[in-house]
Amino acid sequence: MKKTLFDKIWDAHVVESIPNGPDILYIDKHLIHEVTSPQAFNELKEREIPVFRPDKIVATADHNTPTENQHLPVKDLLSRKQLKELSQNCEENNITLYGLGHPYNGIVHVMAPELGITQPGMTIVCGDSHTSTHGAFGTIAFGIGTSQVSQVFASQCLLVEKPKKLRVNVNGKLKKGVLPKDVILYIISQIGTNAGTGYFCEYAGNVFEEMSMEGRMTVCNMSIEMGARGGLIAPDETTFEYVKGKEFAPKGDEFDKQVAYWKTLKTDADAEFDKEFNFDAEDIEPMITYGTNPGMGIKITGAIPLEGGKSDAKALAYMGFKPGESLLNKPINWIFIGSCTNSRIEDFREAAKYIKGRQKAENVNALIVPGSRQVASQIKSEGLDKIFEDAGFKLRQPGCSACLAMNDDKIPEGEYCVSTSNRNFEGRQGQGSRTILASPLTAAATAVAGKLVDFTQNLN
Amino acid sequence: MEKFITLKDTVVPLDSENVDTDQIIPARFLKATDKAGFGDNLFRDWRYNKDGSENKDFVLNDPTYSGSILVAGNNFGCGSSREHAAWAIKGFGFKAVISSYFADIFKGNALNNGVLPVQVSPEFLQKIFVAVTKDPSEKIKIDLENQEVELTGSGEKEHFDIDPYKKTCLMNGYDDIDFLVSKLDVIRKFEKKHSGKDKKLEKTY
Numbered sequence: 001m002k003k004t005l006f007d008k009i010w011d012a013h014v015v016e017s018i019p020n021g022p023d024i025l026y027i028d029k030h031l032i033h034e035v036t037s038p039q040a041f042n043e044l045k046e047r048e049i050p051v052f053r054p055d056k057i058v059a060t061a062d063h064n065t066p067t068e069n070q071h072l073p074v075k076d077l078l079s080r081k082q083l084k085e086l087s088q089n090c091e092e093n094n095i096t097l098y099g100l101g102h103p104y105n106g107i108v109h110v111m112a113p114e115l116g117i118t119q120p121g122m123t124i125v126c127g128d129s130h131t132s133t134h135g136a137f138g139t140i141a142f143g144i145g146t147s148q149v150s151q152v153f154a155s156q157c158l159l160v161e162k163p164k165k166l167r168v169n170v171n172g173k174l175k176k177g178v179l180p181k182d183v184i185l186y187i188i189s190q191i192g193t194n195a196g197t198g199y200f201c202e203y204a205g206n207v208f209e210e211m212s213m214e215g216r217m218t219v220c221n222m223s224i225e226m227g228a229r230g231g232l233i234a235p236d237e238t239t240f241e242y243v244k245g246k247e248f249a250p251k252g253d254e255f256d257k258q259v260a261y262w263k264t265l266k267t268d269a270d271a272e273f274d275k276e277f278n279f280d281a282e283d284i285e286p287m288i289t290y291g292t293n294p295g296m297g298i299k300i301t302g303a304i305p306l307e308g309g310k311s312d313a314k315a316l317a318y319m320g321f322k323p324g325e326s327l328l329n330k331p332i333n334w335i336f337i338g339s340c341t342n343s344r345i346e347d348f349r350e351a352a353k354y355i356k357g358r359q360k361a362e363n364v365n366a367l368i369v370p371g372s373r374q375v376a377s378q379i380k381s382e383g384l385d386k387i388f389e390d391a392g393f394k395l396r397q398p399g400c401s402a403c404l405a406m407n408d409d410k411i412p413e414g415e416y417c418v419s420t421s422n423r424n425f426e427g428r429q430g431q432g433s434r435t436i437l438a439s440p441l442t443a444a445a446t447a448v449a450g451k452l453v454d455f456t457q458n459l460n
Numbered sequence: 461m462e463k464f465i466t467l468k469d470t471v472v473p474l475d476s477e478n479v480d481t482d483q484i485i486p487a488r489f490l491k492a493t494d495k496a497g498f499g500d501n502l503f504r505d506w507r508y509n510k511d512g513s514e515n516k517d518f519v520l521n522d523p524t525y526s527g528s529i530l531v532a533g534n535n536f537g538c539g540s541s542r543e544h545a546a547w548a549i550k551g552f553g554f555k556a557v558i559s560s561y562f563a564d565i566f567k568g569n570a571l572n573n574g575v576l577p578v579q580v581s582p583e584f585l586q587k588i589f590v591a592v593t594k595d596p597s598e599k600i601k602i603d604l605e606n607q608e609v610e611l612t613g614s615g616e617k618e619h620f621d622i623d624p625y626k627k628t629c630l631m632n633g634y635d636d637i638d639f640l641v642s643k644l645d646v647i648r649k650f651e652k653k654h655s656g657k658d659k660k661l662e663k664t665y
Contacts, residue, residue: 015650016643021625024643026650036542038493049641064491078491085493129541129565143565145543147572147635155640157647161623163564193478194535197564227538229564293478293538311477311533404487404540413510425482425539427505 002271004165005234006200009140009265013123015157022159028122030056030152031108032095034086035063035406036127040149041089051093053156058117059090059097062107064406067369067396070100079407104247106372106398109133109340113217114374116246120235120262125152130340130422132223135232136216137239138265140200142230163229164274166199167267170207172281177456179350180215181342181420181439183207184222185287189297191277196228199275202267203233207281213242214346221341222422225294234266286456289424289437290327291315296424300442301328301454318426319434320414327452332436334417335447336367336429338396339403342420342440343371345378351444352384354455360392361450367409368393369401393447405430418446461574463633467555468601468612470527473592474519479532480539481566485548487540498544499551520552524596528555531588531600535559536577537566546573556602558609560585571626572635578602578609584618587611604631 003011015024037059044051051057064079074080083100090097098104104111109130112118118134124141125131127149134141148158168187201223208216216233223231240259243249250258285299292315298304304316306323316323337343337351348370360366368388370376376398379385385395402409403421405428411417413432420443421428424435438446445455489501506518514521530549536559537545546569549557556576570577580588591598591611601610604627610617629635640647 012654015647018625021623024640024647026647026654035490039495039543042494043637047637049637052644052647076491082491082493127541127543129539143541145541145546145565145569145572147543147569147637151636151640154637155644155647156651157640157643159625159636159640193538194561194563197535197561224539227535227563293480309477310475314476404482406487406490423480423482423539425480427486428482431486431505432510 002268004267004271004273005138005202005232005265006140006165007271009121009123010162012121013140018159022161024157025123025160026157027125027152028056029058029117029124030156031112031124031126031131032057032059032149033063033108033126033128034061034082036146037089037149038082038085039146040127040153041093043150044153049154051095051153054094056156057095058112059086059095060105060108060111061086061099063400063404065100065399066407067399067401067409070397076407103373106374107340107343107400109217109221110343110371110375113137113213114246114372116243116249119243119249119258120239121265125158129224130221132228132230133217133221133340135220135223135230136213137243138232138235138262140230140232143224163200164198166196166201166228166275167273168201168203168277168279169205170203170279170281171205172207174207174281175285177286177441177459178284179439179441180211180218182284182287184219185289185294185297185437186284187279188222188226188295189287190279191226193225193293193295194227196223196226199228201228201231203231204267208233209236212346213238214344217344218341222294225422235262286439286442288327288418288442288452289435290319290321292318292424292426294422294424294437297437300452302326328454329451330416331363331451332416332418332446333363334365334367334411334415335443336369336402336417336419336421337440337443338367338369338371338401339421340371340400341422343369343375345375347420347440348375348379348384349382351440352387354441354444355391355393355448356387358391358448360447363450364447366393366447367396367402369396369409370398372398402429404428405433411435418443418452461633461635464555464574464576464604464630466601466603466605467528468599469529470525470597471529471531471558471588471592471600472519472525472527473589474530474532475589477533478535478538481537481542481545482539484537484545485542490542490544495547497551498548499553502548502552525592528553529558529600529602530554530556531558531585531592533559534561534582536562538563541565543569543573546570546575550575558585558588558600571630574630576602576604576630578620580609580618580620587616
């Protein structure tokens, strides 16, 4: 039988199939963080069940960590307690933790790939819906709830029904100024926020083949925003080149052996999908969202659709926008470049390239937050920090930050923020905040102009 | 986990689509390290005004409606994987949620906490909204064994799907951990086969 990339990885990890029920799926790597793990550790403790495979778990602190003065004790007492519990739980259970201040610390979906923890063909889970990010390497990676975190602790396995298969093909040549973020925002705007529910999505076509690993991670990251459990892209030379030499990647002969296996990880010709969409790269332009879910997206030069349902009216009222309105020249007081979607080195290079020689508009407050300490040092070694500084921006320390506003990085009520994160839900970036999702380039251009502009005219 | 067999109760109609887990429980309440107390902050920013007073327009504050069944619009529970959303719904007192579509992770989280997600057709969902708006004392009956949901006033019924394994768990109050721990020997055998012979699973970390 012809198999898809997804089938190949899934089938290789099925320990047992329950008749008329789910599969017992083996998990190669379990990533954990401070917010969704404490109750899972408690559950195990109460039931006196040991952690089965501590060596397959990696922990980081990212969700509620401050992005300033990370060398000082965390001010927020509840956050401090949660971080302390993570440290204690990891210590008691022999789990490797890259906590605040560690050179490997960072957002879980940024630090694991850059350390080579994420490798093709794996199954990876984490108590975080954006675990889909790791699919960029040709892995089955998906977010789980805390009960499932405890299941993986107890057995290194999960009981899961095999999802259906979806493929999204994008072919053609991307226009100038269109980044991977625009590609995924475009796809979601076309197919909607629940088109992927019950599915795992493979991205195929020359647009993804030509994309960097950073770009592929941005795309796979937002698979969950169209409802898909995860998204994945077949590994290729770009993938192998990225993994090669990373701290925890296989080395020497072992690496070559793995590459030989990784090369088999692609969808067979004629393999069947349950659903398929095709898009032309030429139709994609820099995108922004205007509503309160990621599917409510338009091109930056476009207008808000006139016709919408009851929920759309509620969303527009929240955002302070009107049907038919263009958002060009809309004053914007905040920008956020960061989050597990767009906080990798390439994102800061894109932003810096535009910002170089320009100045931040006075009305704009900017939060520029690298995804990890490694990204932060790379920004420095490439001199990008100087470009940001000269333009009037201040770089923060790594973490999830204003993507979900669990720490102090919040957008004030009623203010607009052009954000490179993944969710524009009501209050996501702070109570009453209004989020406009966009690419790092759009965010940079907005910061310079102080308003939404068609920046493609300014590109060289 | 508590057993779920049948439930017959009045409902709270939340006629909104794409209700995301950030609305069910905002991120600023995720700092707790146990499962208790989330019900107090269920739909926090919809339930309360900025000054902390109750938002009288929100259905949870409307004394007309009460009951242990929440009925909501399409694509309920999308967004973040936070199980805190399921804990908040359970903590508030809901035992079942009816919608025409549930996001995957939320659905799993609800099931793992004994809260039954009942997926009905958009037409039947509309019938429920109409019936309870007309008569808030209308009771809905959910029969898990026969997988049926019924408007008791008119007697109209609809079948709903549920994974047979999950159904058994709910009806008996089992959870997945017990089951998986009983399988550790099989899991160990699987590990040997895969990390040894064909090197299909990494083992470098």
